[in-house]
Amino acid sequence: MKVPLSSLSLSALERTYAFEAIETGWISGTGSFIRAFEEELARRIERRHVVAVSSGTTAVELALLGLGIGAGDEVVVPALTFVAPAAMVRAVGATPVFADLDPATWTLDPAHVGRLITERTRAILTVDVLGHPCDYDRLAAFGLPIVEDAAQAHGARYKGRAAGSFGAVSTLSFHANKTIATGEGGCVGTDDEALHERMRLIANHGMTPERPYWHPVLGRNFRMTNVTAAIGLGQVQRWDELVEARRAVAAAYDERLRDLPLTRRPVAPWATEACWLYTVSHPHRARLLDELRGAGIDARAIWTDLPSLPPYRPFVREECPVARRVSETSMWLPTWSFMEEETIDRVAGALNSVLKGIAEPAGT
Ligand SMILES: *Cc1c(COP(=O)(O)O)cnc(C)c1O
Numbered sequence: 001m002k003v004p005l006s007s008l009s010l011s012a013l014e015r016t017y018a019f020e021a022i023e024t025g026w027i028s029g030t031g032s033f034i035r036a037f038e039e040e041l042a043r044r045i046e047r048r049h050v051v052a053v054s055s056g057t058t059a060v061e062l063a064l065l066g067l068g069i070g071a072g073d074e075v076v077v078p079a080l081t082f083v084a085p086a087a088m089v090r091a092v093g094a095t096p097v098f099a100d101l102d103p104a105t106w107t108l109d110p111a112h113v114g115r116l117i118t119e120r121t122r123a124i125l126t127v128d129v130l131g132h133p134c135d136y137d138r139l140a141a142f143g144l145p146i147v148e149d150a151a152q153a154h155g156a157r158y159k160g161r162a163a164g165s166f167g168a169v170s171t172l173s174f175h176a177n178k179t180i181a182t183g184e185g186g187c188v189g190t191d192d193e194a195l196h197e198r199m200r201l202i203a204n205h206g207m208t209p210e211r212p213y214w215h216p217v218l219g220r221n222f223r224m225t226n227v228t229a230a231i232g233l234g235q236v237q238r239w240d241e242l243v244e245a246r247r248a249v250a251a252a253y254d255e256r257l258r259d260l261p262l263t264r265r266p267v268a269p270w271a272t273e274a275c276w277l278y279t280v281s282h283p284h285r286a287r288l289l290d291e292l293r294g295a296g297i298d299a300r301a302i303w304t305d306l307p308s309l310p311p312y313r314p315f316v317r318e319e320c321p322v323a324r325r326v327s328e329t330s331m332w333l334p335t336w337s338f339m340e341e342e343t344i345d346r347v348a349g350a351l352n353s354v355l356k357g358i359a360e361p362a363g364t
Contacts, residue, residue, distance in 0.1 A: 001296070002296045002297075002298065003296060003297045003298060003334045003343055003346065003347060004298050004334060004336075005177070005277070005298045005299070005300055005332060005334050005335075006177040006277070006334065006335060006336045007336040007339070008176060008181055008336070009238075009242060009245070009336070009337045009338055010181075010231070010234075010235075011234065011238065013234035013237060013238065014230070014231045014234030014235060015234075016234070017033060017230035017231065017233050017234050018227055018230045018231050018234075020033075020230065021033050021226045021227045021229075021230035022227060026226045027225060027226055027227050028223070028225055028226065029204070029221075029223030029224065029225055029226070030226065031226025031229070032226070033226050033227075033229040033230040033232075033233055034052055034224060034226055034229040036229070036233050037052055037224075037229040037230075037232045037233045037236060038050040038051065038052050038187070038229075040233060040236045040237065041172070041187055041189070041232075041236055042189065044154075044162065044164070044236060044239050045150070045162050045163070045164030045165055045170060045172065045189050046161065046162040046164070046165035047164065047165060047170065047189035047190060047191060048190070048191045048193075048196075049189065049190050049191070049192075049193070049196035050187050050188070050189045051187060051188050051196065051199050051200050051203055052185065052186075052187045052224040052229055052232070053185070053186050053187060053188065053203055053222040053223065053224055054184060054185065054186065054221075054222050054223060054224055055173065055175070055184050055185060055186045056084065056149075056151040056171060056172060056173020056174070056175060056178075056185075056186035057084040057087070057088060057173075057186070058186060058203075058220070058222040059171035059172065059173065059186035059187055059188050059222075060084060060085050060088040060125070060147070060149055060171050061088040061091055061092060061220070061222075062171075062188050062199050062202060062203055062220070062222055063147045063169040063170075063171055063188050063199070064088060064089065064092045064094070064123070064147065065092060065199075065202050065220075066169060066188070066190075066195050066198050066199040066202060067122070067123060067145055067147070067168060067169065067195070069089075069092055069094050069122050069123060070092050070093045070094060071093035071094065072093075072094075072120065073094040073095070073120060073121075073122040073123075074094065074095045074096075074097050074118060074120040074121045074122060075089045075094050075095070075096060075097065075121070075122060075123045075124070075125050075147075076097045076098075076099050076108070076113050076116055076117070076121060076123070076124045076125065077089060077096045077097070077098060077099070077125045077127070077306070078098070078099060078100075078101060078107065078108050078125075078126075078127050078129065078306075078323070079098040079099060079100055079101065079305050079306055079307055079320035079323035079324075080101055080106070080129065080302075080303060080305045080306065080320075080323035080326055080327055081127040081129055081149075081303065081306070082127075082151070082152075082303060083303070083306060083309065084151075085125050085127055085149050086098075086306050086312060087311075089125065090311065094122070095120075095315055096306075096312065096315050097116050097121070097315065097317055098306060098307050098312070098315070098316060098317070098318075098320055098323075099112045099113045099116055099320070100112045100318075100319075100320035100321065100322045100323055101129070101320070101322045101323050101326060102135070102322070103266070103322050104266055104268060105132055105134070105135065105266060105267075105268045105271070106129050106130065106132060106265060106266060106326060107126070107127070107128065107129050107132055107133070107134040107135070108124070108126055108127075108134050108135075108139065109322070110135055110138035110139055110141075112318075112320075113139065113142065114142065115318075116317065116318070117142060117144070121144060122144070122145070123144055123145045123146065123147055123168075124139055124142065124144050124145075124146050124147070124167075125146075125147045125149060126139060126146055126147070126148050126149065126166070126167065127149040127151075127152075128148065128149070128150045128151075128152060128153035128156055128163050129152065130152055130265055130276055130277060130279055131152050131153045131154075131155075131156050131163075131179075131273050131274035131275055131276040132153070132156065132265070132267060132268070132271055132273050133153060133156050133157065133158035133163050133166075133271050133272075134148075134158070134166075135158075135268070135270075136158050136159075136161075136166045136167075137159075140166075140167075145167065145168040145169075146166060146167025146168060147167055147168065147169050147170070147171065148163070148164065148165075148166040148167040148169070148170035148171070149170075149171050150163040150164040150166075150170050150171065150172050151171065151172055151173035151175075151178060151186070152173075152178070152274075152276040152277075153274050153276070154172065154178065154179040154180045154239070154242075154243060154274060154276075155179065155239065155240075155242075155243030155244075155246075155247075155274035156271070156272060156273060156274035157271070157272035158270065158271060158272075159270050160272075163274065164189055165189070168190065168192065168195065169188050169189065169190045169195065169199070170188070170189045170190070171186060171187070171188050171189075172186055172187050172189070173185070173186045174186060174187075174228075174232055174235070178276070179242055179243060179246055179274065179276055179337065180232070180235045180236060180239065180242060181231075181235060182224075182228045182229070182231045182232040182235065183228060183231065184228070185224050185228050185229075185232060186224075187224075198217075201216075201217055201219065202217060202218075202219050202220060202222070203219070203220065203221075203222040203223060204219060204221070204222075204223060205219040205220070205221055206218055206219025206220075207219065241337075242337045243274055243337075245337035245338050246274065246275045246276070246335065246336070246337050247274070247275055249275060249278065249335055249336070249337070249339045249344065250273075250275035250278055250335075252341065252344045253278045253333060253344060253347075253348065256344065256345070256348035257280065257348055257351065260351060260352060260355050261282070261355060261359070262280040262281065262282050262351070262355070263280060263281040263282070264279070264280055265278075265279040265280070265281075265330075275335060276335070277332040277333070277335045278332065278333045278335045279302065279330055279331070279332055279333070280330065280331060280333065281326065281329040281330045281331075282329060282331075282355075283329060284358055285301065285328070285329050285330070285331050287354070287358065288331065288351065288354055288355075288358075289301060289331060291350070291354040291357075292347075292350055292351070292354070295346075295350045297334060297346070297347055297350055298334060299331050299332060299333050299334065299347070300331060300332050301330070301331050301332075302326065302327060302330040302331060302332060303327065304327055305320060305323040305324050305326075305327040306323075307319075307320055307323070307324075308324070308327070333347055333351075334347055
């Protein structure tokens with residue numbers, strides 16, 4: 001049996017709600033499950049307002065549009081993350097400015113961010129990379145709007161506050177491989193009433209709710225469907241269960257891999273990590289991945305650092321050596337909520353035997 005990189009946990013609750021949404025005939029971007037999902041999410045990410053949207057990517061685009069960011073503006077983004085936040089900075093016509101990671105957190109290095117700020121900087125796009133919150137006190141001190149991309153950080157905390165509660169706007173993704181999953185889906189959260197109204201307007205063709213086919217602003221269609229929100233409501237009602245189950249998997253990996261020559265993703269003392277994908281580093285990553293793949297285990301190399309990707313090369317201002325090093329040496333181990341003990345044992349066992357082989361020089 002193959003071990004996938006990730007897997008879903010969908011319960012009877014999600015099935016019941018989704019079926020109910022279909023039976024009512026409300027299957028597009030209007031319906032009672034959308035509001036219910038938004039309200040439950042707002043509670044979880046400690047926000048006054050949440051707008052559910054079609055993906056984590058459109059959520060970032062909506063956040064940037066809501067803040068009025070566009071051509072001529074610069075947005076600081078981390079040099080290592082999933083590509084979507086940087087892509088959306090380009091999509092609205094702004095310039096991504098890549099900041100390196102702090103080696104102690106693998107999130108934005110506030111000192112490097114400080115050196116990159118110019119009079120054109122309009123926002124800092126903070127990604128809670130792999131479920132670890134950024135150092136928000138230090139980043140907020142720059143006095144710029146923050147867009148928190150918490151797509152990988154459902155259930156993480158910074159000094160006790162929920163990931164998704166920071167900055168002018170925060171975004172989540174509910175892609176099938178995220179901790180809370182609807183298949184495709186996302187949301188924006190804010191405490192600012194006017195910004196909330198603006199984002200709701202833009203997400204729905206820029207059309208005022210009071211007057212049909214009156215579009216005071218340029219809009220998009222970023223709506224989430226009621227069926228998707230029904231699945232989401234079931235998932236979000238299981239938030240603690242799903243988050244804690246992943247923490248238990250991380251703890252099980254920690255215990256089994258403790259004595260192996262692998263470097264685990266670091267965690268700052270002020271951070272409560274939410275394990276999205278369990279991540280380790282090793283100088284012989286390619287060999288480890290090959291052998292794990294041979295054993296039917298879908299471990300994967302982490303993302304390529306964004307400054308190395310063709311569409312972003314023209315925007316590279318300064319080298320980001322930490323992001324480069326993490327990108328070249330790190331890998332994800334299979335991780336999902338309720339991953340079975342035997343499966344964790346199997347992955348740890350395979351790593352153990354590969355690493356033994358690496359430790360013994362050939363020919364002895
Ligand atoms: C997954 C992810 C996204 C994109 O979410 P989709 O729902 O797949 O569009 C955006 N940002 C980060 C940091 C992500 O991990």
